[in-house]
Every structure is written in structure tokens, then in C-alpha cells.
Amino acid sequence: MTNIRHALSVTRDADFAAWYQDVISEAEMAEESGVRGCMVIRPWGYGIWERIQKLMDERIKAAGVENCYFPLFIPLSYFSKEAEHVEGFAKEMAVVTHHRLIADGKGGLVPDPEAKLEEPLIVRPTSETVIGAAMARWIQSWRDLPLLTNQWANVVRWEMRTRMFLRTSEFLWQEGHTAHADREDAMVETLRALEMYRSFSEECLAMPVMAGEKPENERFPGAVATYSIEAMMQDGKALQAGTSHYLGTSFADAAGIRYQDREGQQALCHTTSWGVSTRMIGGVIMVHGDDDGLRVPPAIAPHQIVILPMLRDDDGDAALLAYCEELRKALAAQSALGEPLRVMLDKRPGKATQKRWAWVKKGVPLILEIGGRDAAGEQVSVIRRDRLWREDGKVNFSAEARDSFVARAAAEVADIQHSLHVEATARRDANIHRGVGTLAELTEFFAEEKRYPGWVELNWSRPTGDALETVVQQLKALKLTIRNTPMDSAPAEGNCVFTDAPAVERIFVARAY
RNA sequence: CGGGGAGUGGCGCAGCCCGGUAGCGCGUCUGCUUUGGGAGCAGAGGGUCGCAGGUUCGAAUCCUGUCUCCCCGACCA
Structure with missing residues (x-):
């Protein structure tokens, strides 16, 4: 977009x-x-x-x-x-x-x-x-x-x-x-x-x-x-x-x-x-995180839902705030991920739009923008942080009946937690590469600069001492490090990428922080 | 710790080479208008130019030292 x-x-x-x-x-x-x-x-x-x-x-x-x-x-x-x-x-x-x-x-x-x-x-x-x-x-x-x-x-x-x-x-x-x-x-x-x-x-x-x-x-x-x-x-x-x-x-x-x-x-x-x-x-x-800031997994989010009243600095504000406070209470009475929902009513003065972007950047999982029309119609307007944009490039609001949203809010929060995990796992798995059999192939794989192609899982013979030091230096020349041998490492077939001796296990090799 | 870059209103920057009244944008404040999706116009406030020395009639600007941050490297449970 x-x-x-x-x-x-x-x-x-x-x-x-x-x-x-x-x-x-x-x-x-x-x-x-x-x-x-x-x-x-x-x-x-x-x-x-x-x-x-x-x-x-x-x-x-x-x-x-x-x-x-x-x-x-x-x-x-x-x-x-x-x-x-x-x-x-x-x-x-x-x-x-x-x-x-x-x-x-x-x-x-x-x-x-x-x-x-x-x-x-x-x-x-x-x-x-x-x-x-x-x-x-x-x-x-x-x-x-x-x-x-x-x-x-x-x-x-x-x-x-x-x-x-x-x-x-x-x-x-x-x-x-x-x-x-x-x-x-x-x-x-x-x-x-x-x-x-x-x-x-x-x-x-x-x-x-x-x-x-x-x-x-x-x-x-x-x-x-x-x-x-x-x-x-x-x-x-x-x-x-x-x-x-x-x-x-x-x-x-x-x-x-x-x-x-x-x-x-x-x-x-x-x-x-x-x-x-x-x-x-x-x-x-x-x-x-994404290009709009952080996205906090709900389990560790200080606030899982933030309610933003669209205050207009007039006589209608009191009724709007009362509606929002009722909404906050109803949501806080729900439980998600084994704990009461953490819901914050952001009553600070200021435009809802400005406050919205501040919360988007902080990554609050759900933002509810509530205007006078929502209050009158017993509705809520919901923004889900992990689905922030619509196809047309506009913010992805969805309007919904208040009671319907309250009833499913906990499930929505749990779904965001699940979604973030699914998304991250898919990306991780897509960027773990197997089938690198030689040092030359490894060098080729990491030849590109700046953005990295992910991790390589390869066979090795678990050398020790000086033999390991040689491997470490070879990897260092490629700015790579051995991350670990996974716990479920099945006996690897074939030979070690570094020593050509029979492989005994698999390791992850990657650039690292 | 080595090489490179940077530090100027809350934030982002210009000014420095070539010394002479400290500027711009955003934000902030006030007023008016507007407002169901990142408002407009007008006005106002806000800075010992990272810090410490030095040169000079005069330093954001030149010199020396120092602190902090960023990038690359080295280092790194």
C-alpha cells in the first residue's frame, strides 16, 4: 500500500x-x-x-x-x-x-x-x-x-x-x-x-x-x-x-x-x-514490531484494551465519559489468558486521533474509539493493532454493538496473542534454511549484505578444542556464529560441513545480536 | 578500545568552512472556525548552542581537553 x-x-x-x-x-x-x-x-x-x-x-x-x-x-x-x-x-x-x-x-x-x-x-x-x-x-x-x-x-x-x-x-x-x-x-x-x-x-x-x-x-x-x-x-x-x-x-x-x-x-x-x-x-x-511501532503481545501488555473517548470539550462529554466508564467496567470483568482484562480509559484532554497514534506506536492490542454516536447507539468502534490497515490504506475501524463486543473481547485478546505467535513462527520457519552441505555454499548463502537471509541449519561433527576454533574462525570471517544444537536434534545424515567427518548432530548458524 | 559521524527551544534540523543581535519546521500555549477519523487560520511563549578551558574587542562558529549518542570493527553470560 x-x-x-x-x-x-x-x-x-x-x-x-x-x-x-x-x-x-x-x-x-x-x-x-x-x-x-x-x-x-x-x-x-x-x-x-x-x-x-x-x-x-x-x-x-x-x-x-x-x-x-x-x-x-x-x-x-x-x-x-x-x-x-x-x-x-x-x-x-x-x-x-x-x-x-x-x-x-x-x-x-x-x-x-x-x-x-x-x-x-x-x-x-x-x-x-x-x-x-x-x-x-x-x-x-x-x-x-x-x-x-x-x-x-x-x-x-x-x-x-x-x-x-x-x-x-x-x-x-x-x-x-x-x-x-x-x-x-x-x-x-x-x-x-x-x-x-x-x-x-x-x-x-x-x-x-x-x-x-x-x-x-x-x-x-x-x-x-x-x-x-x-x-x-x-x-x-x-x-x-x-x-x-x-x-x-x-x-x-x-x-x-x-x-x-x-x-x-x-x-x-x-x-x-x-x-x-x-x-x-x-x-x-x-x-x-512493524512500521507503525510496537505490537505488544496481550499477555505482557500493561493495557490490553485502551478506550479513547472522542471528547469535544462540550456538554456532551460527561455522558460520553459515563458510557466509556461503564464499558471499561464491563470489559474489566472479563478474563483473558487466565487473568482479568487490563482495560484503560484514557480520559486525558486532547484529540482522540492524536492519542490514537500514540497508543498505536505503543502497540496496545485493541483500541476502542468511542464517540457520541457510539454512545447513543450502544456501539463501539474497534481497532485491532495487528490488523491496523484496510486494503484501501485507511485505518481498519470496525463498528460493532457494544454487548456483542464485550461478549467476545476476551476471545479477541487471546486471538491476538495467538495470531502474533503464528505470524512470527511462520516467518521464522520460512527463514531457516536446510540443505547447505559445504562451506562454499554457506559463504554463498550469506554473501548479501545488510538484510540477512535468516538461519542455516546444518550438519556437523561437533569438533572440540583447536578443531572447533578453526570452525569458529571460518564462521567469523562470514560474521556468523553457532547459535545452538536444538534439543530435538535428530542424528544427522551425511558429513560435517566443516570437517567432512561423519555428522553427529545439527546446529543453527546465523548472524547474531 | 580503534576508525568514522553527531550533540543548537520538547522533537527534527539549518547556521560553523569565511567569528559580528540565534533561525526554520513540527509540537506547545491562546483565540476563532472546524471536527466520525492523523483539522485550518491568526497570534504568543520557549534556547547559558553537551561540558570545561583557551585565542579574540567579540565565539554556536577557531584551538585544546572531556562527556554522551549513532554507524563500522574489535569485544561480548
């Missing part, structure tokens, strides 16, 4: 990176803070995060995991106990070295040299070490296991290049940390968390993902095995949207997490950790 006047000034097709930032800005989700790599999360963005928190927290608790809170600061000595862990994080750490400021004599303030800390504190980039120290105190006996904890927190990683929601210096997340008697029990928990993330992503975010194991070179520092869920963005790139790690006994060894088993012997615990972050919001934007 060439005659559509979209709500955003940049289209996905013209400049995906600029479009992404425009959505965040125009939907008033977040903005710059003036602090390098850190963002201010505005009410609409934070409201979406609160929905994610609520739904994820229910699932975490349902698995018997209890919430705790651990300190923001971690003594450097805690952190240095696990060598690989240090290696992986040392380069991106914020460090606290002083506890007082003094005047510098030029009107400014500097750290007081007299107030230098005996031992520097790091601002947590993740909490394995400090939680491990607590676990060592809490666990004495096999009766104390498994120990299942989680915390909702902020963490800091001093990333070189940041992008709102996708990679910020400070971000919000949950981190689950568990300790188990043996490998088997820890692996069950690792995979339970992975499945929790997979189903959450599909059901709540309407975001299809591939759950699988990361290759050796992409493992969390110190982990024995790392699993991820990977989502495909509309530009064909992959986004790691959640991870779950089996940590073996190395963190337990470093922190002294031991228990006395049934035979009276001391044994090391097997630990896990798993997390999802505000990065998920970036994924939602790039999976569901």
Missing part, C-alpha cells in the same frame, strides 16, 4: 537499526540517561517488564524455587576464586575502590585517597560467587538439597558497544541458582529452566525460539554445559533470549559448597544457574 501514512518515520526495510531505536523512542519505552550505556526505562517499557516479571516469577515459584536478595557488591576475593569465571568477566567489570569524596579545589569532587578500600568491591556482573558463599553456609547435609534460589536484580557489565534493551551496561534480570546432590539432578534442573524459558517465550511473548545447547566456545565462563533459547529477529539475525547453565562442581569447589551424604561422606554439590533479562523486551520489539 503506497498510500499508507505510517506512524513511524523509518521503516524496517529502509534501516532496521534506526527503526529499532525509533520504536523505543516513539513508544516511550526507554531513553538515554546521560550515563554511558545505561538507559532510563519509561513507564511503558517498565510496565512490559513488570508483566514479564510477574508471569516468569509465577513459573519460577511453581517449580519450588524461592526468591532471595544478595548484595550488589561482591568482594574481589570471592570473584577471583573461579579461574575461568574471572577470565570471562574481568574485562567488563565496574570496580568500587573508594568510599568517600573530597573537593578537588576546582569546584569538583574526587575520590578521597585517604578513603581507599582495603579490598576493592566489584559491582556484580552475575552472582554465582556471592550466592555460592551463602550456599556454602546453608548446605550441610543431603537433607538440605536441592537448594533452589532465585533473585530479581540489576547487574552491570561494562560492554564496549551498547544497544537499548539488547546490551546495556546495567540491566535487569532474574538469576536462578541451584545446588544439587549429583550431576543427574542438576541436569534435570538445568533443562527444566531451559524448558521454562522456551514455553514462557512461546506462550507469553508469542516469540518462537529454538532451545538447545551452546557449543563449547560459547559456554558461560566456568560452566560445564550452557543451553540457550534463540529467537529470530525480523532482519534475520538471532538473539539469545535466555540461558541455563550446568556448572558442574567447579563453583562448589571454589565456594566450598559441600554436603554430607547418606553414607556420611563429604561431597561437592553440583550447581546450576539460569537467567533472562530486559533483553527479552528488545526481542519482542524486533519480532513483533
Whole structure:
């Protein structure tokens, strides 16, 4: 439709990176803070995060995991106990070295040299070490296991290049940390968390993902095995949207997490950790957003329905508002997706048309514009965000009897959730390519610049060590990374694309955020 | 952290090369008209030009430093 006047000034097709930032800005989700790599999360963005928190927290608790809170600061000595862990994080750490400021004599303030800390504190980039120290105190006996904890927190990683929601210096997340008697029990928990993330992503975010194991070179520092869920963005790139790690006994060894088993012997615990972050919001934007802004899946929408009275600043307004308030109550009494409908009556002064475009950009699933004629005729005018435009390029209003709409509103909301998932899944599946058998074919496939053709699923022999490093470098030359080996990876037929040895499994290869 | 670009009313930009009263569009406010689908006309308000030094009679403009953002790279649970 060439005659559509979209709500955003940049289209996905013209400049995906600029479009992404425009959505965040125009939907008033977040903005710059003036602090390098850190963002201010505005009410609409934070409201979406609160929905994610609520739904994820229910699932975490349902698995018997209890919430705790651990300190923001971690003594450097805690952190240095696990060598690989240090290696992986040392380069991106914020460090606290002083506890007082003094005047510098030029009107400014500097750290007081007299107030230098005996031992520097790091601002947590993740909490394995400090939680491990607590676990060592809490666990004495096999009766104390498994120990299942989680915390909702902020963490800091001093990333070189940041992008709102996708990679910020400070971000919000949950981190689950568990300790188990043996490998088997820890692996069950690792995979339970992975499945929790997979189903959450599909059901709540309407975001299809591939759950699988990361290759050796992409493992969390110190982990024995790392699993991820990977989502495909509309530009064909992959986004790691959640991870779950089996940590073996190395963190337990470093922190002294031991228990006395049934035979009276001391044994090391097997630990896990798993997390999802505000990065998920970036994924939602790039999976569901369109040229008119965000489209929020109803399950995580702060408001699922917004009612916009067409106020005219005259005597008729009171009656119109009364009609809208009655409508709001009737809708809020319904339930969709297992919860009461979240309905907002936008009474702010201003033209309904202007407010409409603001809500379109925020991606509210259903917008009801109610004028005097609707009120008089017991009608509603409905805009469904995921079907915004008509064939003729006009906004797709549909008028309907009030009672009829109220009766089916919950089903409509659920249908939007379903529709977004179907649309995203179809796009993802259409952009996963199979049948690439050689490195030359892979090179050819990704030859085009800027917009990416999606992911390639290919056979490989699961090389390790130097052989894996060679593969990683070959892929790097094509700006590609191995995303994961899908959980349902059937034994692959044929040979490895890289080593020509017999293939043992399949992997996804893609450009990634 | 390397290369490139940028920071000027709420937002988007021009002005800078070649120093001399800080401008435009959108939005905001007021009034009138209009208004069932992103209104029109008229008027008004709003800016220590990212920050700190320097050069100069005079700096948005020239010089130095610094902070922040964007793009490419390196890095990246």
C-alpha cells in the first residue's frame, strides 16, 4: 500500500537499526540517561517488564524455587576464586575502590585517597560467587538439597558497544541458582529452566525460539554445559533470549559448597544457574514490531484494551465519559489468558486521533474509539493493532454493538496473542534454511549484505578444542556464529560441513545480536 | 578500545568552512472556525548552542581537553 501514512518515520526495510531505536523512542519505552550505556526505562517499557516479571516469577515459584536478595557488591576475593569465571568477566567489570569524596579545589569532587578500600568491591556482573558463599553456609547435609534460589536484580557489565534493551551496561534480570546432590539432578534442573524459558517465550511473548545447547566456545565462563533459547529477529539475525547453565562442581569447589551424604561422606554439590533479562523486551520489539511501532503481545501488555473517548470539550462529554466508564467496567470483568482484562480509559484532554497514534506506536492490542454516536447507539468502534490497515490504506475501524463486543473481547485478546505467535513462527520457519552441505555454499548463502537471509541449519561433527576454533574462525570471517544444537536434534545424515567427518548432530548458524 | 559521524527551544534540523543581535519546521500555549477519523487560520511563549578551558574587542562558529549518542570493527553470560 503506497498510500499508507505510517506512524513511524523509518521503516524496517529502509534501516532496521534506526527503526529499532525509533520504536523505543516513539513508544516511550526507554531513553538515554546521560550515563554511558545505561538507559532510563519509561513507564511503558517498565510496565512490559513488570508483566514479564510477574508471569516468569509465577513459573519460577511453581517449580519450588524461592526468591532471595544478595548484595550488589561482591568482594574481589570471592570473584577471583573461579579461574575461568574471572577470565570471562574481568574485562567488563565496574570496580568500587573508594568510599568517600573530597573537593578537588576546582569546584569538583574526587575520590578521597585517604578513603581507599582495603579490598576493592566489584559491582556484580552475575552472582554465582556471592550466592555460592551463602550456599556454602546453608548446605550441610543431603537433607538440605536441592537448594533452589532465585533473585530479581540489576547487574552491570561494562560492554564496549551498547544497544537499548539488547546490551546495556546495567540491566535487569532474574538469576536462578541451584545446588544439587549429583550431576543427574542438576541436569534435570538445568533443562527444566531451559524448558521454562522456551514455553514462557512461546506462550507469553508469542516469540518462537529454538532451545538447545551452546557449543563449547560459547559456554558461560566456568560452566560445564550452557543451553540457550534463540529467537529470530525480523532482519534475520538471532538473539539469545535466555540461558541455563550446568556448572558442574567447579563453583562448589571454589565456594566450598559441600554436603554430607547418606553414607556420611563429604561431597561437592553440583550447581546450576539460569537467567533472562530486559533483553527479552528488545526481542519482542524486533519480532513483533512493524512500521507503525510496537505490537505488544496481550499477555505482557500493561493495557490490553485502551478506550479513547472522542471528547469535544462540550456538554456532551460527561455522558460520553459515563458510557466509556461503564464499558471499561464491563470489559474489566472479563478474563483473558487466565487473568482479568487490563482495560484503560484514557480520559486525558486532547484529540482522540492524536492519542490514537500514540497508543498505536505503543502497540496496545485493541483500541476502542468511542464517540457520541457510539454512545447513543450502544456501539463501539474497534481497532485491532495487528490488523491496523484496510486494503484501501485507511485505518481498519470496525463498528460493532457494544454487548456483542464485550461478549467476545476476551476471545479477541487471546486471538491476538495467538495470531502474533503464528505470524512470527511462520516467518521464522520460512527463514531457516536446510540443505547447505559445504562451506562454499554457506559463504554463498550469506554473501548479501545488510538484510540477512535468516538461519542455516546444518550438519556437523561437533569438533572440540583447536578443531572447533578453526570452525569458529571460518564462521567469523562470514560474521556468523553457532547459535545452538536444538534439543530435538535428530542424528544427522551425511558429513560435517566443516570437517567432512561423519555428522553427529545439527546446529543453527546465523548472524547474531 | 580503534576508525568514522553527531550533540543548537520538547522533537527534527539549518547556521560553523569565511567569528559580528540565534533561525526554520513540527509540537506547545491562546483565540476563532472546524471536527466520525492523523483539522485550518491568526497570534504568543520557549534556547547559558553537551561540558570545561583557551585565542579574540567579540565565539554556536577557531584551538585544546572531556562527556554522551549513532554507524563500522574489535569485544561480548
